[in-house]
Amino acid sequence: MANKEIIELTSKHVANTYGRFPIAIVKGEGCYVWDGDGKRYLDFTSGLAVCNLGHCHPAVVAAIKAQAEKLIHISNLYHIETQSELASILTGHSFADKVFLCNSGAEANEAAIKLARKYFSMKGDGRFQVISMEKSFHGRTFGALAATGQKKFQLGFEPLLEKFTYVPFDDIAALKAAISPKTAAIMVEPIQGEGGVNVPSREYLKEVKKVCEEFGALLIFDEVQVGMGRTGTLFAYENFDVKPDIMTLAKGLAGGVAIGAMLATDEVAAAFTPGAHASTFGGNPLSTAAGIAAVNTVLNEGVLENCRSVGGYLVKKLNGLKTEFKFIREIRGMGLIIGMELDEGVKGGDIVKDCLAKGLLINCVGDKTLRFIPALIVKEKEVDEMIGILKASLDWYKESKSS
């Protein structure tokens, strides 16, 4: 179908929950996608940090094809071969001992919140409070929404799940003032994604861990966006030399297939006993087969090295633009999650729209930060192409404001 036809059908029949750009993407390969009219775009959004291996990576496609012909779904009433294998790979490369599989980031966070409550309930220590961060994003279901420290996502859905408290990110004094013996968990993204690509100072997460230990609270890292190689290590926490008790994953975990995972240490995971939590589709053969292929590719095909080196190159190039355009305030990030913060009043959304017209997909988070999250297999020459288009858009924006 052509763009126009798809857009007409969408506006007629699809719930209006997204402010969508006026194109439909119908095909993808590596770092490029094509719309319904056959126009090609360079993709620096990667399905929002989902397609970490690029679109339709051959290893993921092959795994999906093979699994689809063998077994697509079977209930968790039975053991599932690919689920056990994916869980063993994830625990083998992380702090965790056990994995609960589900289908999205929000679901993974629901599982994390439920596990934290169950853990203290089984200890006979009725703790409910969860402290999360201002500008955080944890998903749209009621538990995850309550954890999300941004009013704009919560408006109209109150009353929310109780006992959530928010403190400013990267502010250890504020956390110390908020925590108490009633705190069950502190939930934090090691780097905030939707909140504007906010990287904490070096020691912050270590300090958070110390505070947790002092009060006997659990530490939950939401790595739904920054996990799976995005920061140049398999998990973002590895960069900060601190281990959580619980971690959630989703977006990049299965090369584009819907999946979520909640990982925990044996001690904490023991609170989930048969019947405590479940998901019909969680850990199904198809998504976990894709997950195995995706994780093995990230680990064995030089993807992390590429992420670090091309990430460094991208930052260098973006800093070059910063010296040229005075309305660029800061370039920040890690690996291949990079933000370009613009001055107050600069319309990031207009620049995103102009880039789209010029054949580049990027997006804007936290109102004024352009976010660059290309596939982790992106090459320097694709970064050069992106910088060329972005520079043309910034030139256009500068001129449109001066005239």
Ligand SMILES: *Cc1c(COP(=O)(O)O)cnc(C)c1O
């Ligand atoms: C995207 C995201 C979520 C929500 O994931 P869904 O799959 O959309 O439910 C949760 N946490 C973080 C950090 C995210 O970036």
